[in-house]
Amino acid sequence: MPRPFWWGSIVFGLVNIPVKLYIANRARDVALRLVSPAGVPLERRYLCSEEDVPIGDDEIIRGFPVENDYVTLSDEELESVAPAKSREIDLKLFVPADQIAPIHFEKEYLLLPDKGALKAYRLLAEALRALGRSGIATFVLRDKEHLVAISAHQGLLRAETLRFLDELRTPREVGLPEPAKADSRLEKSLRAAIADLAAERPPKNSLRNPYRARLLRLVESKLSAGEDIYAAPESWHDDSGGAEVIDLMQVLKQRLEGKVGKRTVSADKDVRAAGRSAPRLGDQPKAALYEQAKRLRIQGRSKMSKRQLIEEISKRL
Amino acid sequence: MSARALWKAVLSFGEIGVPVKLYAAAVDRNIHFRLLHKKDRAPVRQVLVEPESGTPLALAEARRAYLTAQKDLVMLTPRELEGIQPKPSRKIELLRFLPPNTIDHRWYLRPYYLGPDSDLAAYRALVASLGRRDSVGLARWVMRNKDYTGVLRLHDGYPLLFTLRYQEEMVSLAQFEAPPGPALDSAELKLAQQLVSMLSSDFDPRTFRDEYRLRLRELIETKRQGGKLRSLRPRRRAGSTDLRSSLRKSVEKIEKSA
Numbered sequence: 001m002p003r004p005f006w007w008g009s010i011v012f013g014l015v016n017i018p019v020k021l022y023i024a025n026r027a028r029d030v031a032l033r034l035v036s037p038a039g040v041p042l043e044r045r046y047l048c049s050e051e052d053v054p055i056g057d058d059e060i061i062r063g064f065p066v067e068n069d070y071v072t073l074s075d076e077e078l079e080s081v082a083p084a085k086s087r088e089i090d091l092k093l094f095v096p097a098d099q100i101a102p103i104h105f106e107k108e109y110l111l112l113p114d115k116g117a118l119k120a121y122r123l124l125a126e127a128l129r130a131l132g133r134s135g136i137a138t139f140v141l142r143d144k145e146h147l148v149a150i151s152a153h154q155g156l157l158r159a160e161t162l163r164f165l166d167e168l169r170t171p172r173e174v175g176l177p178e179p180a181k182a183d184s185r186l187e188k189s190l191r192a193a194i195a196d197l198a199a200e201r202p203p204k205n206s207l208r209n210p211y212r213a214r215l216l217r218l219v220e221s222k223l224s225a226g227e228d229i230y231a232a233p234e235s236w237h238d239d240s241g242g243a244e245v246i247d248l249m250q251v252l253k254q255r256l257e258g259k260v261g262k263r264t265v266s267a268d269k270d271v272r273a274a275g276r277s278a279p280r281l282g283d284q285p286k287a288a289l290y291e292q293a294k295r296l297r298i299q300g301r302s303k304m305s306k307r308q309l310i311e312e313i314s315k316r317l
Numbered sequence: 318m319s320a321r322a323l324w325k326a327v328l329s330f331g332e333i334g335v336p337v338k339l340y341a342a343a344v345d346r347n348i349h350f351r352l353l354h355k356k357d358r359a360p361v362r363q364v365l366v367e368p369e370s371g372t373p374l375a376l377a378e379a380r381r382a383y384l385t386a387q388k389d390l391v392m393l394t395p396r397e398l399e400g401i402q403p404k405p406s407r408k409i410e411l412l413r414f415l416p417p418n419t420i421d422h423r424w425y426l427r428p429y430y431l432g433p434d435s436d437l438a439a440y441r442a443l444v445a446s447l448g449r450r451d452s453v454g455l456a457r458w459v460m461r462n463k464d465y466t467g468v469l470r471l472h473d474g475y476p477l478l479f480t481l482r483y484q485e486e487m488v489s490l491a492q493f494e495a496p497p498g499p500a501l502d503s504a505e506l507k508l509a510q511q512l513v514s515m516l517s518s519d520f521d522p523r524t525f526r527d528e529y530r531l532r533l534r535e536l537i538e539t540k541r542q543g544g545k546l547r548s549l550r551p552r553r554r555a556g557s558t559d560l561r562s563s564l565r566k567s568v569e570k571i572e573k574s575a
Binding site: 012013014015016024025026032033034035036037039040041042043044045046047048049050051054055059060061062063064065066069070071072073077078080081082091092093094095096099100101102103104105108110113116118119120121122123124125126127128130131133135136138140144145147153154155156160162163164165166167168169171173174175176177179180181182183186187189190191193194195196197198199200201202203206207208209210211212214215218219222223228229230231232236237 | 319320330331332333335340341342343344345346347348350351352353354355356357358359360361362363364365366367368369371374376378379380381382383384385388389390391392393394397400401403411412413414415416419420422423424425428430432433437438439440441442443444445446447449450452454455457463464466470472473474475477479481482483484485486487488490496498501505506509510512513514516517518519520522523525526527528529530532533535536537540541558560563564566567568570571
């Protein structure tokens, strides 16, 4: 069950559309786990570099290096510089969608209507589609301000973060040569070579990850030979880790296929119920709960006990 | 001043090769913090431990395992992992040239500028040829022990190579229907379109700045000089209930201020 990555509202004039934001791309599933030679999964722990002793999460602070020292910032201080309206994506500007150069696009998210927002959501999606425009706004997500383009895509609203201009180098900064006339003989032969490669579609399987295919073949041969197989720790069994995409599709279906009005609400309830029965908060280590609390921007989390963290997180799910 | 090249390669179009250098086109401007031990402000360091015993283990001694859907860990030996590494090569092979929207920008991951390497004439021919055709190149290569697929195209007249996300990482939106519901009210739709049109202008990336990053810099500077801070809390408004009147009021508000 994927949790929304962010929740808030799209503000469109005086219309307010509560939405939840989901990541549209899943992480590569080829990441390998680090284990001991005996097959036991290893954990990362923090040690103090002076004392060489393990330290807990609540003994760690964040520092920005200045001269020979650090300026330290608490979570609350960091949150204090996030704008007051950080729960809103305020659409004050619309641009022709095709004017945004591909170099700006960074990451894609899906926006889904929250309770009662379906009608306004559909209306905005249809208006954007009909006019071929994207809404532009900034919002704060995970300790960073993002420039975002909201566009309609098959009746869904997609949010794509855009790189700020100062995050892009110019050809001049890179030192690329100014455009100049090409040797016509060379150009002609290159154009012929390009024409030879012209096609309407990519070759079959060319967009797949070849490393993943090799890795899975290797894993399968080891599984059928029964070699080097170790059971993962019991606590990993409820971890929904790998199945996020399938889950995202379920959420989409539940959120979108419910009829408007009462049925939408009941679909919401199903989603919530599924969320509760999936990974039980109580089974998760405190560090994982802390990370989740951080994502949910729960204030004062660094001083909370595990029980308090669970309580605060479940209020927001 | 020119940037340092990340990698050197040869773009290969069948028989023809164009030597190029890759330069990162996107840079990380985020503010990064060090993690410190609260007590003595000493930087923390990460170690790998066996969770039960707490025994630390050097990274070189750790093994790698693949986690299956059945929650089995399949341990892979260093030699086996070596065996599935891609073969190092300097070649960026152009597989096809496709209509620009065949692979849409949702697939694009990171942009790299291409600059000339040792053969300026071939590079100029590349730029000219790419500019003549409304198509983009689909490429495949191995860089620093990793397989990549990418798209070659011009940006403002300069060649750019985008790395692509793999198909396995993409959520296919094709199978979703638009959220269903009764036909939209045409008066409301007209108002919504009117509102979008009134707020429309050209996209000009120069008008946007990362205000949060600027404020964070200021905060760090204030703290460095021992200053005090004030706190702001986020809030959320309720959804609009009377859609039509909200839309109408929005349009009226803009008309008045215009």
